[in-house]
Amino acid sequence: MARRRKGRDISGWLVVDKPAGPTSTHVVNIVRRAFDAKKAGHAGTLDPEATGVLAVALGEATKTVPYVTDAMKAYSFTVTFGTETNTDDAEGEVVKTSDSRPTDDEIKDALSGFVGDIMQVPPAFSAVKIDGERAYKRARDGEEVELAARPLWVEELLLTDRPSPDSAVLEMTCGKGGYVRAIARDLGRVLGCLGHVKELRRVWSGPFDVVEDGVSLDEVRRLAGDPALDELLLPLEVGLADLPEVRCLAESVGRLKNGNPAACIAGDVEYGDEVWASFEGKPIAVGRWKGGELHPSRVFVS
Structure with missing residues (x-):
């Protein structure tokens, strides 16, 4: 007989302004305990020393994690010139x-080569799997790690500050799977001065913004077990912001919740689009839109 998970049936998103130090998993565990939630997960790992948006999903919101993970993200980061490290940070x-240092114009010219569809080799110290084993584990064991280049869409990459000849502050907006550390490494190589990431902050991720939505980890700890903490949760459907919404008919609710196709009312939606259905303001399911019906792939328990 399967063990029942302890904790509350609570659903929603908490956007943690992650501090430098803890791992993403450690932050999720702190949030889960603070809410006494049965289930929790996050949408996109941040390195331990990175800060900023770590979107933590509780309960049914964990079913919307893939849509936030796949969304566009923005980062602000500082590159230190003159040294390359084995971790790229x-x-x-x-x-x-290297004793070479680039000018502002040289940096700006080089950045244009990192915008649009690019191919990027992840850092050796990354969570990419090689024959089922994490690359960082092999790298820590002293093995030579060779990773294949992967496609990445970079919407924008800008020089925003130049604190000194040894450093530059950049802002990048990119799609899923981007490694900022690899951008710093490759930029340093293109400029001939070498480089690594000194500081990294995720400014926003999909619908979540660190300024508008971010809650400090200290605040989470302070409010643990307090009803006031629940008030900081964003509704689970915020994680579906990039998907079109269709309206579920009353007679369709039961069918969708049982995993069956059902009629819904849609606006500007095309055949085959992935959409989410709501009824009386509450999310019911996510699925494909086919001929006036939603074919559910994920169903939400309310």
């Missing part, structure tokens, strides 16, 4: 050095 060991 300031936590790693220096493996190469």
Whole structure:
């Protein structure tokens, strides 16, 4: 007989303004305990030393995680020139050095080569799997790690500040699967001065913004077990912001909740589109729109 999970049936999103230090998994565990929630997950890992938006899903909101993970994201990060590390950030060991330093114009010219559809080799110290094993585990064991280049869409990459000849602050908006550390590494190589990420902050991720929605981890700890914490939750349907919404008919609710196709009312939706259905303001299901019906792939329990 399966064990029943302990905790509350509570659903929604909490946008944590992650501090430097804890892993993303550690933050999720703190949030889950603070809410005494049965189930929790996050939409997109941040490195331990990175800060900013870590969107934590509770309960039924975990079913919407893929839609936030796949959404566009924006980062602000500082690149240190003159050194390349084995982790492509300031936590790693220096493996190469250079006395060269780029001008502002040289940086701006080089950035244009990192915009649009690009191919990117993930850092050796990353969670990419090689024959079922994480790349970072092999790298930590001293193995030579070779990863294949992967496609990435970069919407925008800008130079926003130049604190010193040794550093530059950049802002990047990109799609799923982008490694900021790899951008810093490759930019340093293109400029001939080498480079690595010193500081990294995720400014927004899909519908979640660190300024408008972010809650500090200290605040989460302070309000643990307090009803006031529940008031900070965003509704689970916020995670579906990039999908069109259709309206579920009253007679269709039961069919959708049982995983069966059902009629809904739609506006500007095309055959085959992925959509989500609501009834009286509450999300019912996500699925494909086919001939006036929603064919559900995920159903929400209310």
